[in-house]
Amino acid sequence: MNSWSAWKYLKLKKMLTDRRLRHRDFYVNAIMKGQWLSSQEIEEIQWTKLKNLLHFAYHRTPYYKKIFAEYGLTLNSFSSISDLKKLPLLTRKILQKEWIDLCCPDWRGKKYLNRSGGSTGEPVNFYHDEIYENYAEASRKWTYALCGLKKGERRVKLWGNLRDSPDGTKVVKKGNLLFINTFTLDNALLEEISKLLIEWKPLLIEGYVNSLYTLAQYLLEEEEVRIRPRAVQATAEVLFPSQRKVLERAFQAPVFDRYGSREVSIIGHECERHSGLHIMGFNNIVEIMSDGGIVVTNLNNYVMPFIRYVVGDVVNSSTEECRCGRGFPVIEGVQGRANDVIISPRGKRIWGYFGTLLYQTPGVRKFQVVQESLENLTIRIVKGPDFIEECVDKLREEIQSNCDSSFRIHFEFPEEISPASSGKVKFIISHVKQGG
Numbered sequence: 001m002n003s004w005s006a007w008k009y010l011k012l013k014k015m016l017t018d019r020r021l022r023h024r025d026f027y028v029n030a031i032m033k034g035q036w037l038s039s040q041e042i043e044e045i046q047w048t049k050l051k052n053l054l055h056f057a058y059h060r061t062p063y064y065k066k067i068f069a070e071y072g073l074t075l076n077s078f079s080s081i082s083d084l085k086k087l088p089l090l091t092r093k094i095l096q097k098e099w100i101d102l103c104c105p106d107w108r109g110k111k112y113l114n115r116s117g118g119s120t121g122e123p124v125n126f127y128h129d130e131i132y133e134n135y136a137e138a139s140r141k142w143t144y145a146l147c148g149l150k151k152g153e154r155r156v157k158l159w160g161n162l163r164d165s166p167d168g169t170k171v172v173k174k175g176n177l178l179f180i181n182t183f184t185l186d187n188a189l190l191e192e193i194s195k196l197l198i199e200w201k202p203l204l205i206e207g208y209v210n211s212l213y214t215l216a217q218y219l220l221e222e223e224e225v226r227i228r229p230r231a232v233q234a235t236a237e238v239l240f241p242s243q244r245k246v247l248e249r250a251f252q253a254p255v256f257d258r259y260g261s262r263e264v265s266i267i268g269h270e271c272e273r274h275s276g277l278h279i280m281g282f283n284n285i286v287e288i289m290s291d292g293g294i295v296v297t298n299l300n301n302y303v304m305p306f307i308r309y310v311v312g313d314v315v316n317s318s319t320e321e322c323r324c325g326r327g328f329p330v331i332e333g334v335q336g337r338a339n340d341v342i343i344s345p346r347g348k349r350i351w352g353y354f355g356t357l358l359y360q361t362p363g364v365r366k367f368q369v370v371q372e373s374l375e376n377l378t379i380r381i382v383k384g385p386d387f388i389e390e391c392v393d394k395l396r397e398e399i400q401s402n403c404d405s406s407f408r409i410h411f412e413f414p415e416e417i418s419p420a421s422s423g424k425v426k427f428i429i430s431h432v433k434q435g436g
């Protein structure tokens with residue numbers, strides 16, 4: 001490294017590890033520059049951020065004080081990122097039970113109360129601080145920049161979560177953002193959305209996967225309605241490859257997968273090469289467990305540290321590096337919620353399979369697989385106009401030969417499948433008690 005680039009690196013490192021409160025643009029600037037550092041440099045910055053976080057958690061939160069003592073740890077027990085493993089996992093159960101002790105009791109700065117329902121529907125409370133919020137916002141802006149959106153350009157948000165629009169307002173315009181609540185997405189609203197989008201001409205359409213997918217199917221049927229953004233950003237639900245193809249066809253634009261959670265904000269996002277999701281490494285350190293479970297340590301939230309938090313999703317790690325030049329590591333993509341698993345009578349664990357199979361079947365608008373008992377599966381399909389009745393037998397055969405021949409499969413064809421209160425459509429429901 002020559003002295004000029006060494007100086008630039010040290011300056012960036014200082015920006016990304018300093019906790020004095022700055023103007024919001026400061027964080028965006030630091031992330032946009034920092035993404036081009038090498039993976040070693042990024043790791044070094046992560047390690048500095050992690051050391052500071054551990055120091056704070058140990059000295060200032062009752063929960064971590066207790067955990068360090070229980071596990072016989074001191075701050076000297078940590079000499080690299082991999083030593084994180086010495087600490088236990090932080091599960092939702094612990095979060096529910098210990099959330100008061102997880103917080104810093106004498107916090108002087110601002111703090112924001114947030115809540116998430118999670119896949120179990122049991123809400124957990126948590127606090128975020130101002131530095132966290134600034135990094136979260138800057139990371140969102142980083143994802144928009146990866147989609148090719150420039151500062152000030154119009155975007156639209158098709159959002160399925162009722163909580164984010166508490167008064168039930170369907171359409172809200174705010175600066176260069178058009179927000180549309182898509183919790184109940186019927187034909188009348190689809191027509192209204194199309195008109196709004198033609199008028200608004202957004203450069204980026206971001207939204208829940210299923211909201212975007214429903215709109216895309218509508219657009220492919222209504223050929224004269226053309227909506228041409230520069231990019232589409234899909235989030236909040238698993239994006240299956242065949243859904244991505246439908247979105248690309250309907251909007252004639254590249255599709256970017258964005259992954260995050262309410263507790264730790266942006267975790268990963270695709271770059272223009274679409275070869276996996278880059279981890280937002282200045283926000284989070286990501287560990288992938290042997291079963292694919294994702295564990296996240298947030299590097300910015302001090303008021304209530306999330307160290308080794310079990311997000312509850314299953315992802316594929318990637319051994320390949322992206323060639324775009326960004327130093328953030330890459331994961332292949334989200335496979336599903338850890339709870340979205342069906343265990344066959346022979347003990348096979350199945351998750352991504354149904355989404356891949358059913359979204360490849362012509363005329364399947366939406367689906368839901370319900371495991372009523374170990375052997376009984378009900379597959380609920382909302383039919384589109386090009387659904388072929390004969391495909392039912394083919395689907396049954398495929399599932400039996402690929403998953404388990406002892407499955408008894410029953411089909412239902414409801415008019416609609418409603419999302420859960422989070423706005424997310426649960427595509428796997430299992431009534432079978434799962435051990436381990």
Ligand SMILES: [Zn+2]
Nearest residue numbers: 271273322324
């Ligand atoms: Zn890349």
